[in-house]
Structures are given as structure tokens and as C-alpha cells.
Amino acid sequence: MSPLSCTKCSAEIPSGVEASSFLHTCDQCGSRYSIEVFPALHRSRPSASAGGRIVEDTEASCFYHERRRAVVACEGCGRFLCALCDMDHGGAHYCPSCLEVGRRQGELHTLESSRMRYDRLAMNLAIVPLLLWPLTCLTAPTALYLVIRYWRQPVSVVPSRKLGFAVAGAFAIIEIIAWTVTLASLLLVELR
Amino acid sequence: MATPPEYQRMRGSGRRRAQFYSLVSVRNSVWLAPDHLLSVDDVFVNERYKRFFFRDVEAILIRRTWKSLLRGSAFGLLVLLASALLILAQRIPPSPRQTSMVVWGGIIGTLGSILLIFEVLAAILLGSSCRFYVRTAVQTEELVAFSRWRNARLAVEVLRPRILASQEEAARVVPGSAPSSGSPGEVVASPGPEAEPV
Numbered sequence: 001m002s003p004l005s006c007t008k009c010s011a012e013i014p015s016g017v018e019a020s021s022f023l024h025t026c027d028q029c030g031s032r033y034s035i036e037v038f039p040a041l042h043r044s045r046p047s048a049s050a051g052g053r054i055v056e057d058t059e060a061s062c063f064y065h066e067r068r069r070a071v072v073a074c075e076g077c078g079r080f081l082c083a084l085c086d087m088d089h090g091g092a093h094y095c096p097s098c099l100e101v102g103r104r105q106g107e108l109h110t111l112e113s114s115r116m117r118y119d120r121l122a123m124n125l126a127i128v129p130l131l132l133w134p135l136t137c138l139t140a141p142t143a144l145y146l147v148i149r150y151w152r153q154p155v156s157v158v159p160s161r162k163l164g165f166a167v168a169g170a171f172a173i174i175e176i177i178a179w180t181v182t183l184a185s186l187l188l189v190e191l192r
Numbered sequence: 193m194a195t196p197p198e199y200q201r202m203r204g205s206g207r208r209r210a211q212f213y214s215l216v217s218v219r220n221s222v223w224l225a226p227d228h229l230l231s232v233d234d235v236f237v238n239e240r241y242k243r244f245f246f247r248d249v250e251a252i253l254i255r256r257t258w259k260s261l262l263r264g265s266a267f268g269l270l271v272l273l274a275s276a277l278l279i280l281a282q283r284i285p286p287s288p289r290q291t292s293m294v295v296w297g298g299i300i301g302t303l304g305s306i307l308l309i310f311e312v313l314a315a316i317l318l319g320s321s322c323r324f325y326v327r328t329a330v331q332t333e334e335l336v337a338f339s340r341w342r343n344a345r346l347a348v349e350v351l352r353p354r355i356l357a358s359q360e361e362a363a364r365v366v367p368g369s370a371p372s373s374g375s376p377g378e379v380v381a382s383p384g385p386e387a388e389p390v
Contacts, residue, residue: 007255007323007325007334031256033253033254033255033256034254034344034345034348035252035253036251036253036348036352037251038249038250038252038355038356038359039359039360039363040247040249040250040359041251090227090228091247109197110228112241113240113241114239114240114241115238115239115241116237116238117234117237117238117239118237120237121237156232157196157230157232157239157241158199158201158221158223158230158232159199159201
């Protein structure tokens with residue numbers, strides 16, 4: 001267990017201050033804190049040598065380390081895993097390969113660390129180039145493509161509406177119609 | 193393998209600079225899932241996620257800051273400056289200089305008053321400014337969304353029972369995660385494989 005430290009000056013916060021109902025004041029920088037401590041702070045962490053060796057032949061061994069004792073089965077593939085190979089992910093246990101496959105295929109949602117917001121990209125492509133309107137001949141079709149391509153996909157990990165897509169789509173269609181009408185009228189004038 | 197969790201937005205949102213020299217600001221919001229807290233950073237067309245599982249949270253620290261007081265003082269100074277300009281303008285004879293002083297005094301005063309009113313209202317409704325940190329075994333992360341004392345305290349009230357319940361459950365299931373000082377509740381063996389080895 002490493003002690004709590006001041007987030008401003010890194011001075012150690014003495015243990016037991018969380019029990020006080022008053023704000024704790026840092027001895028060095030004078031910052032005032034409200035501190036909430038949970039049992040995990042006092043939890044003993046497994047050492048690097050975790051994963052006991054097999055003592056008896058009847059014991060189940062790890063799929064990846066045959067000399068180590070299995071402690072859990074992977075919830076993805078069912079292989080037996082030792083404490084070293086056991087990847088605890090939000091309470092579920094996976095082997096490293098299942099975790100990697102799940103992350104790559106997007107099946108383990110809580111491993112996703114970033115996402116492109118195509119609705120915002122489409123909206124920026126549809127609206128911002130209006131300041132330099134000749135650019136819209138390129139950006140409007142691109143925005144419309146993004147709207148059609150990603151309409152069915154969830155916009156974000158958290159609940160979000162598709163308003164951005166709708167606005168981008170509407171602007172892109174209007175710009176495309178404007179370009180088509182302009183080009184068609186110019187062509188007609190040329191033909192006459 | 194798993195269904196996506198349902199998120200519920202927590203009160204509060206905040207901004208911070210992407211880099212200290214950067215003009216791009218990052219908007220932060222925090223969402224609550226059944227077993228974790230999700231911090232979402234909006235950077236232009238990207239979203240970056242950080243998850244804090246309740247069973248891993250060791251401590252929550254809220255540090256009071258002077259930001260709202262400093263900002264309120266700055267806006268108050270603007271109002272004082274505008275008042276000084278308007279008083280001075282009354283003391284000099286009518287001239288183009290007096291007109292420009294009145295105009296500038298009016299602009300600065302209106303702007304300062306509006307900002308000051310917003311700051312005072314925010315301080316009354318949301319409390320003073322603060323910094324909210326979540327500490328786990330591997331990191332201490334600031335959540336900018338809880339930059340007001342009242343929101344931060346509310347977040348702690350919402351999170352505390354969930355974190356405690358999650359850690360008590362974890363202590364019952366995994367023997368190694370039991371607090372060394374001795375936790376309430378019986379510690380049972382970890383779920384080991386019972387079938388034949390592979």
C-alpha cells in the first residue's frame with residue numbers, strides 16, 4: 001500500500017485523516033482536501049512471482065505454462081490459466097489472446113479507449129467549408145458519404161443522438177443540389 | 193463476449209487545455225456504468241475514454257482551489273475600472289475624449305458585470321471551485337467535469353455506496369483482494385477449474 005499524497009506538492013498525507021469530518025490541510029502547501037478512502041487502498045497486491053508451481057501430478061496446469069498451477073478458466077476459450085496469465089477484466093477472466101482478439105474485434109466494449117465521432121466530422125465537412133464555398137464541391141459529397149456509411153453505427157460509447165448526422169446530411173444535400181443546379185444552368189447556357 | 197454497459201451521465205462538465213500551449217480545449221464529462229466510471233474527453237472529432245472500475249478505486253481526493261475567487265475578483269476589477277472611467281468622464285468638460293471614455297466605460301462595465309454575475313451565480317448554485325482526483329493502484333487521474341464543490345460532493349455521494357459494494361464483493365470472491373486489516377464478510381476460495389486439465 002502506497003500512502004496518499006498531496007496532488008499539488010506530492011507531500012505525504014498522514015493516514016487516518018479521512019476519518020475526520022473536517023477538511024484536511026496539507027502541511028507543506030496548505031491545500032485543503034476532502035478525502036474519501038476505500039478498502040482497496042489497504043488491499044495487498046499480488047507479487048510478480050504469483051502463480052504457484054504444480055506440486056502434485058493430479059493438479060490442473062496452465063495452458064500456457066505447464067509447470068504452473070491453473071487457478072481459473074478463460075471465459076472466452078475455456079483454457080485453464082495460471083495467476084500470471086489470468087487477465088481480470090471487470091470481474092471476468094480472460095487469457096491474453098482472447099483479450100487481444102476481443103479488443104481488436106470490438107467485442108470487449110470496455111477496452112475501447114477512443115472513438116472517431118463521424119457525426120462531428122461530417123458536420124464539420126458540411127458546414128465549415130461554407131466560408132470558402134468552392135471547397136463544398138468536394139466536402140459535401142464526402143460528408144454525405146460519411147452520413148450514409150456510418151448512420152447505422154453507434155455514434156459514441158455513451159448515449160448520443162444522431163442529430164449531427166441529420167444536420168450534416170441536410171447541409172450536404174442542399175450543397176450538392178446547389179452545385180448541380182448551377183452546373184446544369186451553366187451547361188444549358190453554353191449549349192444555347 | 194459482453195454486452196455494452198448502459199451509461200448514465202453524471203452532473204457536471206468541464207474544459208481543460210489539450211496541452212498548455214494549445215488552443216484546442218478538451219471537454220470532459222463523466223458517465224456512470226453499473227461497475228465503473230467512464231471519463232469522456234471530447235477532442236475535436238475524437239472521443240477518448242478512461243474507465244475507473246469501482247473495485248480498483250482506492251481513494252477520491254477533492255482539493256479546494258481559488259480559481260472561482262480569482263476569476264470573480266478579476267471580473268470585479270473590470271467593473272471597478274469601468275466605474276472609474278465613468279466617474280472621470282463626468283468630471284471633464286464635454287469633448288470627444290469624454291464621449292470615448294463613456295463608451296469604453298459602458299462596454300467594459302457591461303462585460304464585467306455580466307461575467308461577474310455569472311461567476312457569483314455559479315458560486316452560489318454550484319459552490320466554490322475544486323479539483324477532483326480518482327486514485328487507483330496505478331494512477332491518480334483528475335476529472336475536470338467535477339470542478340465545482342457541490343458537483344464533486346454529489347459525485348462522491350453517488351459513488352461511495354457503489355465502490356464499497358463492489359469492493360466488498362471483490363473481497364468475497366478473490367482471496368488476494370481482501371483488505372489486510374481484515375474485512376467484514378467471509379473470504380471464500382477463488383473459482384478454480386474443477387474439470388480435467390486440458
